[in-house]
Amino acid sequence: MARTVVVSGGGTGIGRAVARRFAADGDQVVVIGRRAEVLERAAKEIGGTALRADLSEPADVERVRDELAERFGGIDVLVNNAGGNVERHGDGGGDVAARWTGNFRANVLTAVLPTEALRDLLNPSGRVVFLTSIAALRGSGGSSYGPMKAALHPYSGDLAAALGPRGITVNVVAPGFIDDTEFFGGTLEEERRAMLVGQTHTGRAGTPQDVAETVHWLASPGAGHITAQIIQVNGGAERGR
Numbered sequence: 001m002a003r004t005v006v007v008s009g010g011g012t013g014i015g016r017a018v019a020r021r022f023a024a025d026g027d028q029v030v031v032i033g034r035r036a037e038v039l040e041r042a043a044k045e046i047g048g049t050a051l052r053a054d055l056s057e058p059a060d061v062e063r064v065r066d067e068l069a070e071r072f073g074g075i076d077v078l079v080n081n082a083g084g085n086v087e088r089h090g091d092g093g094g095d096v097a098a099r100w101t102g103n104f105r106a107n108v109l110t111a112v113l114p115t116e117a118l119r120d121l122l123n124p125s126g127r128v129v130f131l132t133s134i135a136a137l138r139g140s141g142g143s144s145y146g147p148m149k150a151a152l153h154p155y156s157g158d159l160a161a162a163l164g165p166r167g168i169t170v171n172v173v174a175p176g177f178i179d180d181t182e183f184f185g186g187t188l189e190e191e192r193r194a195m196l197v198g199q200t201h202t203g204r205a206g207t208p209q210d211v212a213e214t215v216h217w218l219a220s221p222g223a224g225h226i227t228a229q230i231i232q233v234n235g236g237a238e239r240g241r
């Protein structure tokens with residue numbers, strides 16, 4: 001049966017691959033992000049729905065909840081994928097408080113606000129998946145990105161306990177280096193890329209499809225007894241070489 005699947009940040013990169021993967025099953029997929037044009041393109045490709053919103057803004061999230069409730073009633077799968085390292089892009093500004101607040105908004109609020117707003121709309125046997133990062137496990141070179149992603153780990157565990165009685169599972173997918181997304185904003189130097197690939201046991205960069213398949217599997221009926229887990233998709237890079 002077709003499910004209703006909500007993918008934050010579904011207009012680009014990993015989120016777009018996730019949206020495609022569910023749409024290939026005939027699911028009704030809603031992609032959410034801030035850039036209307038990007039979202040419309042992604043939604044058109046998969047025959048889905050585009051909802052423009054800044055998910056770090058409570059008013060936008062309330063509007064999204066009302067629209068989803070009106071259009072679909074319930075939600076089967078919520079993929080909290082929106083995020084990124086705003087320090088690396090420099091949008092966080094120069095001071096420490098601004099940099100940490102920037103990554104808090106970009107990675108914690110974008111996941112927690114929609115989850116809290118939509119949890120009562122989740123259907124029985126629903127699925128919640130958070131995208132964090134290898135940086136949540138081993139740090140991000142002094143930036144606030146890894147610590148902010150790590151905040152989602154205990155949050156998702158508590159949520160799994162709260163939603164378990166409704167048959168809903170809650171899991172985290174923590175990718176390592178994934179190519180072909182907007183994450184690095186075109187700033188990844190060849191030397192650093194080679195270093196990241198060199199940390200894997202598989203000898204290659206991850207792809208958005210690698211992550212999409214893992215999210216799709218966690219959302220499958222067969223994964224119904226997997227909850228409160230952190231699944232790493234990094235070719236073994238967390239252990240290093």
Ligand SMILES: NC(=O)c1ccc[n+]([C@@H]2O[C@H](COP(=O)([O-])OP(=O)(O)OC[C@H]3O[C@@H](n4cnc5c(N)ncnc54)[C@H](OP(=O)(O)O)[C@@H]3O)[C@@H](O)[C@H]2O)c1
Nearest residue numbers: 009012013014033034035054055082083084178181182183
């Ligand atoms: N690529 C990697 O190596 C890697 C590794 C580990 C983890 N991750 C994580 O994987 C997730 C997907 O990243 P990606 O690599 O696919 O990068 P990406 O292409 O930059 O995707 C991030 C998406 O999130 C959306 N987004 C960001 N802030 C938002 C906000 N406030 N409200 C709504 N949407 C927002 C962006 O759309 P708009 O800009 O239009 O809003 C964009 O579509 C992120 O959480 C990232 O931290 C990536």
